[in-house]
Amino acid sequence: EEQLEESGGGLVKPGGSLRLSCAASGFIFISYSVNWVRLVPGKGLEWVAFISPNSDHIYYADSVKGRFTVSRDNAKKSLYLQMNSLRAEDTAVYYCARHSRDEGMDVWGQGTTVTVSS
């Protein structure tokens, strides 16, 4: 079964840092781009970041650019999101999602919750 599983969420103070991980299984990880998408309470889904299979194309939403860094380790079949200078508005459930431009985000993890609060 094709699966993604996020981890690393938690409670952090404003200005703090957190690193999310996403482990892939059941498919050839290196063949796919991956996105981070977050569900913001009361607001809906927001795309956060994209990374191509070989990490040669990386894009960020304006709201996180300069603070978040996406990376991947294809040998470990893992995706990461380093989040620095966290703000209250970053509070959300964070999902990793497999991406194919012609087939959409077709595999999603179960999500990991990040709460930024003092």
Add this chain to the structure above:
Amino acid sequence: DIVMTQSPLSLSVTPGEPASISCRSSQSLLHTNGYNYLDWYVQRPGQSPQLLISLASNRASGVPDRFSGGGSGTDFTLKISRVEAGDVGIYYCMQALHTLPTFGPGTRVDI
């Protein structure tokens, strides 16, 4: 950035009856290859988002044929031919044409 809008934002449906959600983009999503880069997702209560439709009208694997997508350019529609109780959730359109994907605000569907 491409702005996505949806209507209605809330929809109360009767099981067995049809339902329709509209999505509009601020720029055309029609690629030179002839495809419209518009996806539909649903987030059911307590679950992760799920892909329903890609390229405006292609049903994802395992999605019942009660769900259909249509439209082109800037105007798109998701239709459910016969609503079931399990269709409750929030439905999002998302443009996938430009480098930075953007979601619509979501349409809450309840019974």
